[in-house]
Amino acid sequence: MNALQQQTRHTAPQNISSTAFRDAMSHLAAAVNVVTTDGPGGRAGFTASAVCSVTDDPPTLLVCINRSASAYPAFADNATLCVNVLSAAHQEVSNTFGGKTPMAMRFEHAEWTTRETGAPVLADALAHFECRVSQRLPVGTHEIMLCEIVSMATHDAPECLLYFNRQYHQLPRAIASAG
Ligand SMILES: NC(=O)c1ccc[n+]([C@@H]2O[C@H](COP(=O)([O-])OP(=O)(O)OC[C@H]3O[C@@H](n4cnc5c(N)ncnc54)[C@H](O)[C@@H]3O)[C@@H](O)[C@H]2O)c1
Numbered sequence: 233m234n235a236l237q238q239q240t241r242h243t244a245p246q247n248i249s250s251t252a253f254r255d256a257m258s259h260l261a262a263a264v265n266v267v268t269t270d271g272p273g274g275r276a277g278f279t280a281s282a283v284c285s286v287t288d289d290p291p292t293l294l295v296c297i298n299r300s301a302s303a304y305p306a307f308a309d310n311a312t313l314c315v316n317v318l319s320a321a322h323q324e325v326s327n328t329f330g331g332k333t334p335m336a337m338r339f340e341h342a343e344w345t346t347r348e349t350g351a352p353v354l355a356d357a358l359a360h361f362e363c364r365v366s367q368r369l370p371v372g373t374h375e376i377m378l379c380e381i382v383s384m385a386t387h388d389a390p391e392c393l394l395y396f397n398r399q400y401h402q403l404p405r406a407i408a409s410a411g
Pocket residue numbers: 253254255257258260281282296297298373398399
């Protein structure tokens with residue numbers, strides 16, 4: 233058996249449990265975001281990696297939220313949200329919004345402002361996308377929120393924050409060109 237075969241772990245269809253799925257999904261590197269909202273449902277925020285671009289016409293992204301999350305009722309009742317993309321400087325912000333911290337305490341750290349929608353905007357986010365939730369699709373334990381962009385900004389921080397193999401990683405903006 234060669235080295236590649238030794239390092240490859242196959243899971244039989246009948247063994248694809250949520251634990252096996254999570255183990256496999258831990259192999260996907262992802263950007264780390266804090267998704268926030270404010271409105272009739274109250275102010276809330278949670279750390280999310282299940283965020284991605286959907287289409288550029290109209291500019292739309294998606295966020296997947298666990299309906300068991302303490303933040304979910306606020307997102308269910310509010311029509312707008314903000315995706316704050318974290319830079320390498322925001323690892324503690326990710327931990328704060330990653331669960332178990334009481335919602336009221338989550339916004340005590342870092343610098344938060346409001347702009348178009350009233351959703352909390354992280355002042356030095358790598359990028360932020362203020363959105364109107366245009367569609368909601370319940371799937372299993374989660375809800376996929378399709379979000380049309382109403383306002384956005386970028387900030388050229390030197391390093392982004394990634395989540396891979398259940399750990400945070402930092403990636404520089406410009407890979408020093410070899411040579
Ligand atoms: N999409 C999500 O809901 C999601 C994504 C990442 C992490 N988390 C949560 O963050 C905490 C830390 O996670 P971890 O990386 O230390 O280990 P983990 O084993 O819980 O997660 C490993 C990977 O599995 C996926 N995942 C985990 N829980 C999921 C869920 N409920 N629905 C869909 N995909 C899920 C994610 O891609 C995650 O990176 C856990 O409580 C986990 O549930 C949730």
